[in-house]
Amino acid sequence: MKASLSLILGLSVITQAQAIPLPKQAIKSYNCKTCLTFSHTSLSKSWPIRNHPLSEDFNNQQKSFSYRQTVTLDALQKGVPLSIMGIGAVIRVSPLTPQKDLPEFIIKSKQDTLTLKDASDAAVGGAFKLKDSLGSGAFILSTTAKNTNAKQIKYMVSVLDNNSAFYLAVQTDKSHYQYGDVITTTINFPEDDFDEPVTDVSGFLLKPNSDKVPLTFTKVTDGEYTARMTLNDETNWDGENGYIHAEITGFIDDNGVKRQAQTAFSYSLPSATVTSVDKLGIEPLMFNASVDVATNSRYALTAVLYHKDSKGKLLPIEITQTSQWLNKGDHKIALNFETAVDNPEDYALGYIQLVDYGQMKPVFRYNQPIVLSQLK
Amino acid sequence: MDFLHKCSAVLFLLSSYTVHASDVPSTNPGIAFVHGTNDHRTDADGGYWKRDFIDTVALGQKDPSNTFVVHCDFSHYMWKDEAAGCVTEQLLNFIKEKSLTSLTVYAHSDGGNVMRWILSNPTYDEQNFELAQKITKVVAIAPSSGGTPLADEVSNGGTFEAGVGWLLGYKTSAVKQQRIGDMALFNNEILFASENRPSLYTPFKVIVGSDVTASPINSNSYCNGYWLNAALKITKSYLDTCADGFLTCQSQATAGDVWFYDVEKTDNYVTLSHNQSRHSCSGLERILKDDLFQSGEKA
Numbered sequence: 294m295k296a297s298l299s300l301i302l303g304l305s306v307i308t309q310a311q312a313i314p315l316p317k318q319a320i321k322s323y324n325c326k327t328c329l330t331f332s333h334t335s336l337s338k339s340w341p342i343r344n345h346p347l348s349e350d351f352n353n354q355q356k357s358f359s360y361r362q363t364v365t366l367d368a369l370q371k372g373v374p375l376s377i378m379g380i381g382a383v384i385r386v387s388p389l390t391p392q393k394d395l396p397e398f399i400i401k402s403k404q405d406t407l408t409l410k411d412a413s414d415a416a417v418g419g420a421f422k423l424k425d426s427l428g429s430g431a432f433i434l435s436t437t438a439k440n441t442n443a444k445q446i447k448y449m450v451s452v453l454d455n456n457s458a459f460y461l462a463v464q465t466d467k468s469h470y471q472y473g474d475v476i477t478t479t480i481n482f483p484e485d486d487f488d489e490p491v492t493d494v495s496g497f498l499l500k501p502n503s504d505k506v507p508l509t510f511t512k513v514t515d516g517e518y519t520a521r522m523t524l525n526d527e528t529n530w531d532g533e534n535g536y537i538h539a540e541i542t543g544f545i546d547d548n549g550v551k552r553q554a555q556t557a558f559s560y561s562l563p564s565a566t567v568t569s570v571d572k573l574g575i576e577p578l579m580f581n582a583s584v585d586v587a588t589n590s591r592y593a594l595t596a597v598l599y600h601k602d603s604k605g606k607l608l609p610i611e612i613t614q615t616s617q618w619l620n621k622g623d624h625k626i627a628l629n630f631e632t633a634v635d636n637p638e639d640y641a642l643g644y645i646q647l648v649d650y651g652q653m654k655p656v657f658r659y660n661q662p663i664v665l666s667q668l669k
Numbered sequence: 670m671d672f673l674h675k676c677s678a679v680l681f682l683l684s685s686y687t688v689h690a691s692d693v694p695s696t697n698p699g700i701a702f703v704h705g706t707n708d709h710r711t712d713a714d715g716g717y718w719k720r721d722f723i724d725t726v727a728l729g730q731k732d733p734s735n736t737f738v739v740h741c742d743f744s745h746y747m748w749k750d751e752a753a754g755c756v757t758e759q760l761l762n763f764i765k766e767k768s769l770t771s772l773t774v775y776a777h778s779d780g781g782n783v784m785r786w787i788l789s790n791p792t793y794d795e796q797n798f799e800l801a802q803k804i805t806k807v808v809a810i811a812p813s814s815g816g817t818p819l820a821d822e823v824s825n826g827g828t829f830e831a832g833v834g835w836l837l838g839y840k841t842s843a844v845k846q847q848r849i850g851d852m853a854l855f856n857n858e859i860l861f862a863s864e865n866r867p868s869l870y871t872p873f874k875v876i877v878g879s880d881v882t883a884s885p886i887n888s889n890s891y892c893n894g895y896w897l898n899a900a901l902k903i904t905k906s907y908l909d910t911c912a913d914g915f916l917t918c919q920s921q922a923t924a925g926d927v928w929f930y931d932v933e934k935t936d937n938y939v940t941l942s943h944n945q946s947r948h949s950c951s952g953l954e955r956i957l958k959d960d961l962f963q964s965g966e967k968a
Contacts, residue, residue: 336792338801340870348865351857353850361825383906385822415883417900451822453907468854532746532859533842534851555821557850559858593792597867612867616792644867648859650793653748655858 315645315659318566320587321472322621323529325651331591331618339613339630347597347609347644349660354464357554360540361451363389367443372401372435376548379429379456384409386419389447395419396438402427409434429457431548459483461552463496463539469559469655470524476558477521478508480539484516487550491543494518500526501533508537524560532653535560561654564588565619567647570596570628572668575637578630580668582645586619590651594626597644599662607641607662616650637665698805699735699769700727700961701760705778705813705947706743706843713740717777718947725954726775729961737763743779744841747786748793748859752843756783757796764803771805773961777947778915779843781812781875782852782860785924788869789861804871806964808928808957811878811913811946814863815920816852818907820844852923862924873925876953878913879932880940881905889939892950901942915943 364373375384386395395418398409405412405427413421440446459482466477476498484491496508508520534557542551565586573579582594593616599607611632617624634640643662648655704717714723718738727733741755764772776784784807787793791801823844845851856863862873882889883902890898901914911918918930931941935951946953 332794334795336795336798338791338798338870343868345868346865347867349857350865351853353853355850381906383903415899415903417896417903420903422903422906451825455906468857532748533845534854536850553825555825555850557848557854559854591793593790609867614790614792616790653746653859 315567315569317568318563318657320564320566320585321527321562322587323527323562323564323652325529325588325590327531328588328590328651331650332616333591333618335615335617337613337615337627337629339611342597342609342612344600344602344608344610347660349658351468352464353468353556353558354462355554355556356460356462357552358455358457358460359451359453360551360553361449362551364448364450365444366396366436366438366440366446366448369398369434369436369448370438370443372433373450374549375432375434375450375452376545376550377423377429377432377452377454377457378459378545378548378550379454380423380425380427381414381456382423382429383453383455384421384423384434385451385453387449387451388419389449390445396436399435399437400427401433401435403430404428430546459486459545459550459552461539461541461554463537463554463556465537465556465558467558469561469658471561471563471656472527473523473525475521475523476537477519478537478539479513479517479519480510480541480554481517482541482552484543487543487545488547489544490515491541493542494539496520496537496539498522499536499538501530501535502528508539510539526560527562529562529652530560530654534558559654561649561652561656562588564590564649564652564656565592565647566657567594567645567659570642570645570663570668572665573627575634575665578632578634580628580642582626582628584619584624584626584647586621586624588649588651589618589620590649591616591618592626593648593650594628595644595646595648596628596642598630598632599641599643600632601639607643609644612644634665640665642668696770697732697735697768698730698771698773699737699763699767700730700773700775701737701739701763703739703756703774703776703780703784704741704743705780706847707841708742708744710740710742714738719949722947722949722954725949726957726961729958735767735769739780743783744843746842746846747779747783747855748790749842752783753787754796757787757800760800761796764800769803772803774804774807775810775957776807776812777810778943779813779847781807781809781814781924782846782855784809785812785814785860785862785869785873788871788873789859791870801870807871807873807925808876809873809925810876811916811921811941811943812875812924813847813916813920814852814856814875814925815917815923816847816849817916817920818849819904819915820847821849822907824848852920856923860924864923869925874928875922875925876928876946877918877921877930878916878941878943878946879911879918879930881912881914881942882940883942889951893945893948897944898942901944913941913943913946
């Protein structure tokens with residue numbers, strides 16, 4: 294009776310077992326200049342990992358209380374207005390033209406006119422932390438330095454106003470994008486605190502090669518604006534990230550207030566994809582992943598083995614990583630674990646990630662754990 | 670009878686010990702120091718890491734001569750040949766030359782990212798694979814695991830040349846890498862050991878620097894140069910209350926396990942600025958030496 298029951302249960306598991314459909318992903322090749330230099334040796338390693346939850350939760354929102362502007366010595370001689378809405382701001386002046394020496398600066402507040410050094414708690418090089426006693430509001434930064442090329446000599450004046458209530462936050466809807474994806478950028482700021490609605494909202498997408506692509510923001514609600522753009526760059530970003538820069542300018546108590554913020558996003562060309570994962574055996578635990586490749590490169594496939602705890606929650610216990618040189622076409626990559634699996638119902642495979650070392654970026658990710666008994 | 674039993678037990682234990690001791694392979698551990706951001710091919714030994722610091726830590730091991738100082742160019746992204754490739758080549762040569770059986774690595778600042786990339790990608794190539802087998806522990810001192818807003822500042826224009834130029838230099842790839850947004854992405858995609866990510870094969874123990882002391886009347890301010898610490902006091906304005914002048918405590922603790930915050934173990938409970946956490950300041954060198962000794966590396 295026991296044997297019959299076991300046989301029936303076994304047949305049931307076998308009939309339920311199937312190849313888990315992984316998300317279909319179109320692949321796209323790119324010109325990889327460095328890929329041929331990568332190792333062609335297949336290497337594999339697994340190790341136990343902590344049973345802490347793994348997650349893809351990611352928030353790339355960045356909040357800024359700062360702004361910067363490029364000014365000439367000529368403008369500084371006349372006086373450059375700086376709006377500082379909180380106490381203890383940091384003003385940093387950096388020369389942008391070859392001359393290294395910074396002139397002496399003067400800062401004028403509502404109450405005082407002081408050298409920037411005397412107005413500061415601390416000063417090193419071109420960075421000055423203003424004394425709290427100077428308060429906030431409209432300031433004028435100037436210098437009495439003379440130079441016949443005053444209109445050509447340039448400085449970057451950066452203001453970190455981090456005790457102010459006025460910020461600009463920027464984020465994108467995802468952290469990673471692939472060729473053809475639409476990137477949606479959202480910016481937030483306390484628009485109600487401005488004298489009137491802010492009309493000067495701008496931004497751009499910055500590629501690793503320094504190309505800037507302007508973004509057009511549309512208002513969603515007070516203090517929230519979005520911009521959308523399709524990413525269709527066909528070049529390899531070589532591990533670098535893209536950036537979104539945003540800027541707003543408005544008026545608060547008649548003071549011009551500017552904020553600039555930025556956030557990063559990841560981008561890759563889908564040079565390969567994992568189409569399926571098959572279970573080869575339990576003792577030892579082995580899988581074969583089918584990989585469709587568009588670009589000759591070295592790829593690393595990583596996967597995590599999960600085990601159910603006493604409450605049935607899946608927790609990661611072991612990770613495996615296999616790297617292989619793969620030419621264009623279909624391939625199999627072996628994934629081996631050392632964990633001795635007693636009951637396949639209690640284990641799952643997940644956190645599948647394929648990294649293209651030619652781009653130093655993931656080109657495929659699937660993070661839903663698949664119970665082993667469901668894998669054929 | 671009891672006496673005979675006791676004698677037999679002692680003889681058995683002695684024979685077991687003898688057999689066990691003869692089975693244990695001889696160990697020959699070593700240590701290596703990995704510098705932070707910038708090109709330190711010529712000044713890592715004696716400049717970035719001071720000799721008295723290196724020599725004191727080295728005393729914690731069985732053979733103090735099993736000590737190496739990595740000297741590479743970390744102005745590049747962590748995975749580049751000039752960075753990770755250089756580190757693996759130098760460390761493997763050191764391991765072979767000394768016939769080491771294991772290696773403890775002390776990495777400062779961006780050196781922690783380079784080490785973490787190597788250990789997160791052990792199958793990248795044969796060198797990473799071989800080195801990952803030998804490294805038994807990484808002590809990451811003030812690692813820039815979560816990046817720094819100062820890198821964003823430098824990337825956006827201008828420099829922190831005066832006083833803190835040694836930290837970042839100019840707009841290099843390493844500066845871009847250590848921006849807050851970039852490190853968050855790298856942690857999420859190509860590095861392990863941060864929250865919600867798989868752990869590393871090797872322990873990654875973090876020492877966190879929590880503040881900057883830069884007062885003319887405080888002797889701690891003078892360790893490794895008053896003006897360098899004074900400069901970090903300014904850059905700390907860009908960071909949190911808990912920060913070493915270059916990195917917030919949160920950034921330092923982003924990956925790995927926090928071993929200790931400076932004040933928990935330093936002499937007189939003083940803090941270590943980013944300029945001090947690679948030098949003989951407030952007993953840091955003694956803390957590392959004692960840990961190395963106690964961890965059994967000195968058999």
